[in-house]
Structures are given as structure tokens and as C-alpha cells.
Amino acid sequence: MNEGVNMHQDDLMTPIERAKALEKKEPVDRMPIGMFYGAPGHSLLGWTRRQEKADARSMAEVQKKVYEVFGCDSVSVSYGLHGMPVAFGAVMSDPEHQPPAILENPIKDINDLSMLDLERVTVKTDPTVKKCYEAALILREELGHEVNCSMGFTGAFTCASGLVGTEQLLRALHRQPEQVHKLLEFITQALLQLARPFLEEGFSVSIADPVASGTIIQRKRFQEFVVPYARRFVKDCEAIKPGPMCCHICGDTSKLLEDMADCGYKIISLDNQVDLTLAKEKIGDRVHLIGNVDPISIVYLGTPRQVRIGVRECFKKTWDSPGGFTISTGCDSAYGTPLENSLAFIAEARKCAKYPLNPENFL
Amino acid sequence: MKSKEEILKELSDCVVDMEDKLVCGVAEEYIQAGYPALDGINEGLVDGMQRTAELYEQEEYFIPELLICSDAMYNGLDVLRPHLLKTESRQEKHKIVIGVVEGDTHDIGKNLVRIMLEAAGYEMHDLGRDVALQSFVDKAKEINANVIAMSTLMSTTMPGMGQVIEMLKAEGIRDKVKVIIGGAPISPAFAQKIGADGYSATAVDAVKLVDKLMRAESEKIGA
Numbered sequence: 001m002n003e004g005v006n007m008h009q010d011d012l013m014t015p016i017e018r019a020k021a022l023e024k025k026e027p028v029d030r031m032p033i034g035m036f037y038g039a040p041g042h043s044l045l046g047w048t049r050r051q052e053k054a055d056a057r058s059m060a061e062v063q064k065k066v067y068e069v070f071g072c073d074s075v076s077v078s079y080g081l082h083g084m085p086v087a088f089g090a091v092m093s094d095p096e097h098q099p100p101a102i103l104e105n106p107i108k109d110i111n112d113l114s115m116l117d118l119e120r121v122t123v124k125t126d127p128t129v130k131k132c133y134e135a136a137l138i139l140r141e142e143l144g145h146e147v148n149c150s151m152g153f154t155g156a157f158t159c160a161s162g163l164v165g166t167e168q169l170l171r172a173l174h175r176q177p178e179q180v181h182k183l184l185e186f187i188t189q190a191l192l193q194l195a196r197p198f199l200e201e202g203f204s205v206s207i208a209d210p211v212a213s214g215t216i217i218q219r220k221r222f223q224e225f226v227v228p229y230a231r232r233f234v235k236d237c238e239a240i241k242p243g244p245m246c247c248h249i250c251g252d253t254s255k256l257l258e259d260m261a262d263c264g265y266k267i268i269s270l271d272n273q274v275d276l277t278l279a280k281e282k283i284g285d286r287v288h289l290i291g292n293v294d295p296i297s298i299v300y301l302g303t304p305r306q307v308r309i310g311v312r313e314c315f316k317k318t319w320d321s322p323g324g325f326t327i328s329t330g331c332d333s334a335y336g337t338p339l340e341n342s343l344a345f346i347a348e349a350r351k352c353a354k355y356p357l358n359p360e361n362f363l
Numbered sequence: 364m365k366s367k368e369e370i371l372k373e374l375s376d377c378v379v380d381m382e383d384k385l386v387c388g389v390a391e392e393y394i395q396a397g398y399p400a401l402d403g404i405n406e407g408l409v410d411g412m413q414r415t416a417e418l419y420e421q422e423e424y425f426i427p428e429l430l431i432c433s434d435a436m437y438n439g440l441d442v443l444r445p446h447l448l449k450t451e452s453r454q455e456k457h458k459i460v461i462g463v464v465e466g467d468t469h470d471i472g473k474n475l476v477r478i479m480l481e482a483a484g485y486e487m488h489d490l491g492r493d494v495a496l497q498s499f500v501d502k503a504k505e506i507n508a509n510v511i512a513m514s515t516l517m518s519t520t521m522p523g524m525g526q527v528i529e530m531l532k533a534e535g536i537r538d539k540v541k542v543i544i545g546g547a548p549i550s551p552a553f554a555q556k557i558g559a560d561g562y563s564a565t566a567v568d569a570v571k572l573v574d575k576l577m578r579a580e581s582e583k584i585g586a
Contacts, residue, residue, distance in 0.1 A: 039519075093468070098519045101468045167471055170427035171434070174381060215547075218425045251547070255422075296518045296548040301556075334518035334548075 008071025014146035032073035034328035056134030078152035083128040085162035155209025199241035215251030234264035272330025284321035292330035304344035378411025390442035400446035412482040462490035469516035475566035525557035
């Protein structure tokens with residue numbers, strides 16, 4: 001083992017060694033594992049959320065700690081659900097520990113989109129992206145020899161809901177569809193402009209689009225307002241840096257699975273409301289699936305034993321999905337999740353993911 | 364002149380078809396023809412909202428459609444309500460206090476529940492979003508509420524719901540009011556854990572839940 005390597009004590013390979021071996025179809029110690037740990041990350045250092053978000057260095061420190069404690073197969077920085085509204089002057093709450101919320105959306109009337117200006121959403125001018133970019137560079141410098149860092153952006157539909165307010169956006173899907181398209185057109189350009197420097201530096205980019213949920217809008221609207229923009233974004237990103245892109249959408253996307261794959265995402269992370277068996281049947285041959293232990297009912301409110309059962313359930317359903325499977329939580333872990341539960345998740349995930357996958361480990 | 368039934372059907376259709384502008388003219392026409400406002404509300408607008416709820420259950424309609432249909436209902440109500448007879452508007456209804464618990468500002472779900480319960484004939488007292496826990500208790504005492512309905516989208520604010528129940532106990536009024544909860548992270552198991560009287564996954568189911576609780580309550584009183 002190299003000096004200075006922080007590799008998790010229960011692993012025999014670093015995430016990068018593992019990824020390289022898998023690419024060459026060589027044996028590994030275990031398959032990759034994941035666990036969303038965004039909201040509680042800062043608590044591992046005994047910090048507040050505000051301390052974490054203070055600057056690039058503090059954001060990177062939290063990611064390093066999360067990696068040290070759990071040893072998942074990637075670290076990430078994130079634009080956050082509200083990055084773009086913030087760039088355009090949204091008024092935000094600033095809670096000490098919990099995720100912030102938008103108190104006032106920047107665009108009051110969707111008929112007037114005059115404030116939108118691509119100059120305000122560049123890696124130099126957008127304060128959230130600027131910090132993320134610097135944090136990603138720090139993480140590569142200090143952890144890059146063993147684990148890759150990815151950048152999480154927020155999908156155009158969710159950015160739109162933050163810019164104009166969710167209710168206004170949803171009404172406008174019927175009332176001012178052409179304005180919604182204008183807005184999404186702008187956001188898609190902005191997102192590509194923001195993603196470009198990350199991609200050019202070799203960071204992979206992922207998307208979370210929680211408002212584009214099958215719990216909120218129907219398939220027809222998803223096809224009209226989400227798919228075309230996502231498809232263009234994925235295509236343009238891949239042109240800059242080839243490689244599979246990942247997307248997470250919250251809520252019940254059972255009826256949108258094919259459409260999500262149609263967007264061009266090669267990795268799809270599913271909320272716990274979606275049955276992995278169904279996802280495997282419908283799109284398991286087209287994409288790599290990630291999911292989906294319930295982060296609230298099981299990881300936040302359950303016992304370590306229930307967490308371990310939850311992890312095994314997911315493996316049972318999806319381990320043989322043709323496009324591959326990575327265990328994770330169905331959405332972000334909640335602030336206040338008992339650490340013993342998250343540790344139980346990771347320990348069980350390691351056990352079940354042992355290479356080569358063997359149903360005896362989880363059946 | 365159109366018959367009463369014809370205009371009632373038009374009012375109902377305006378709501379279902381998301382005609383939030385057209386509905387005002389139809390409501391005016393209904394009043395000018397001399398038909399009673401109360402029927403216009405119940406057999407026209409509310410009927411439309413109930414049909415909308417059915418479409419939501421059948422997954423024909425989703426949140427955007429529910430929002431616009433409810434806009435149409437409220438626009439119609441604005442026209443018809445001033446014409447209600449005094450006795451009609453003072454009709455005794457079950458009272459419900461509703462709000463998003465402290466620490467959370469996501470209120471679309473709560474708004475939809477309020478709309479559906481209002482359409483179902485309940486008297487709604489909406490405290491808004493990010494509501495101090497004590498306010499639920501205070502308001503319930505003030506108006507003698509039958510139900511407290513709490514919502515949250517965030518996992519971190521869930522415990523507040525249990526605290527409200529403890530506060531009701533401390534005030535000695537837990538048995539006077541039913542507590543129902545909902546929101547993305549909420550489950551029936553969580554409702555049971557904190558001792559709530561009910562949980563519903565959707566706004567439409569919230570109406571069924573409250574109907575059931577209120578029916579059980581009146582049977583208890585009757586017996």
C-alpha cells in the first residue's frame with residue numbers, strides 16, 4: 001500500500017484501481033458501492049452546514065472526511081438544488097444544520113425573463129459553481145490518486161422551478177408553455193456553460209432533477225419539458241468528455257423509466273419509491289442502475305438490522321441486472337441519521353458487493 | 364335561457380377542463396338566471412373538483428392540472444359566495460387547522476390538501492408554511508378545531524409533528540382533536556409511531572381520511 005493512502009481498512013483496492021480493473025474486465029476485491037451522504041456530511045467533522053459551505057477548502061474537507069469514514073467509490077461536490085436561483089438573486093434561508101430553502105424566487109412573472117443573462121452563470125461569476133470548481137480541484141490534488149471526484153449539477157426543470165417558483169412553473173406548463181420552453185432553453189445553455197470547465201478538466205458530471213418527478217408531472221409533460229433538454233445536455237457533455245452520465249430523479253418515476261433512459265443517461269439512480277425489479281425489467285439492459293434503500297423509513301428511522309436487511313433486499317432484486325447495479329440510498333441521507341445506521345449500510349454493502357457477486361451473500 | 368342543470372354542468376366542466384377564466388362568466392350567468400348560489404357551489408364547482416380528484420386518482424391529472432382546476436374553482440367561488448344566503452354561509456362545518464411544520468417552506472402539498480378538504484365542505488384554517496409548533500395548538504384551541512393537519516417535505520422537520528401531539532397532551536386536549544399528517548418522507552409507520560390519528564399519501568386520500576375520522580367521531584357521540 002502506498003504511503004498517504006487513506007483507503008478504507010475493509011478494502012483491498014482503491015476506487016481508482018477498482019474502476020481501472022473493471023474497465024479491463026479484471027477481477028476486483030468488490031464491486032463499487034455508494035451512499036448519498038450530502039445533508040449530514042458536515043456533522044462528521046462536528047461542523048455546521050454553514051461551516052461546510054464557507055469556501056472550497058471547507059467543502060473539500062467534508063468530502064475527504066465522508067470518504068475516510070465510508071470509503072465509497074467516488075467523492076462529489078454539488079451545485080445544490082438552488083445554485084442557479086442563488087446566481088440570480090434568490091432570497092435563501094440559512095439554517096445552521098439543515099438544507100436551506102428558497103424564501104423568494106428571483107423571477108416573479110414567467111412572462112418577463114429579462115433578468116436571465118448567461119454572464120451571471122459562469123465558473124467565474126456564479127458563486128456556487130466557483131466554490132465547487134475549486135473544491136473539485138482540491139479533491140483531485142489531495143485524493144485524486146485513489147478516488148475520482150464528480151460534480152453534481154441540477155437538472156433544467158428543477159432549476160426552472162427554483163427560478164420562477166414551483167407553482168408558477170407547474171401552472172405555466174399549461175398556461176405559458178412557450179415561456180417555459182424559453183426558460184428551459186436558457187437554463188440548458190447555462191448548465192452546459194457551467195459544466196464545460198469541469199468536463200474539460202476530466203471531472204464527470206451528474207444530474208439530479210427532483211422536481212421532474214413522476215409524482216409531480218405526468219409522462220406527457222416529462223416528454224415535452226424534460227427529455228429534449230436533458231438529451232441535448234447529455235449529448236453536448238459527452239462531446240466534451242465521453243463517459244456515462246448519471247441522473248437521479250426523486251419520487252415515483254416508475255412510468256418515466258424508459259424516458260429517463262431516452263435522455264441518454266447511462267446510469268440511473270432511483271428513488272426508493274421505484275421497485276428495482278420493475279426498473280431491471282424495463283431498462284436494466286440499457287442502463288446501469290443505482291439504488292435504493294429508503295433513506296428515511298429505514299436509514300434514518302430504522303435500526304442497523306433493518307438497514308442491513310434493506311441493503312440485501314436491493315441486491316436480491318438487482319444484482320443480476322444486465323447493465324450492472326450499484327447499491328446506494330434511494331435519495332440523500334437525512335441530517336440526523338444515526339451514524340451507526342450509515343455504518344451498517346456501508347458494511348453490509350461491502351459484504352454484498354464482494355467480487356464476484358454471489359447470491360449467497362445476500363439471499 | 365339555459366336550465367339550471369345545464370349551467371351547473373358548465374360550472375363543473377369549467378373546473379375539470381381548467382377553464383379558470385371562463386368560469387367567472389358562467390358563474391355570473393348562473394346568478395343572473397336567479398339560481399341559488401349554494402347549489403352552484405356544491406353541484407357545480409365542487410362537483411367539478413371531485414371529478415378532478417377522480418382524474419388525479421386515475422393518473423390522468425397530476426399536480427399542474429390540480430393547481431389550475433383549483434384556480435378555476437376558487438375563481439368561481441369568488442363570484443358565487445357573495446350571493447350565499449346568510450344562513451347558508453354560517454352553516455356549521457367541521458374545522459381543520461392546517462400548515463407546514465416549522466423549518467420547512469415546501470407548501471404545494473399542503474395547499475392541495477387544503478383545497479381538496481375545502482371542496483369537500485370543511486372549514487379550513489391555513490396557518491401557511493414554516494409554522495411554529497405552538498401555533499397549531501393555539502389555533503386549534505381558539506377555534507375548537509376538529510382536526511389538525513400537518514405536512515412536511517423534509518425529513519429533518521418530521522419530529523416537530525410528534526412534538527405537536529405531545530403539546531396537545533400537555534394541554535389536555537389530545538382527545539378533542541384528530542391529528543393527521545402527510546408529506547414525502549412520512550409513512551403510516553411514522554404516523555403510528557408518533558401517535559397521529561391518520562396518514563394519507565395524497566390530497567385526495569386526505570379527504571377520505573378526514574371523512575372517515577369525522578364519521579367515526581359522530582357515531583361515537585351518537586352512541
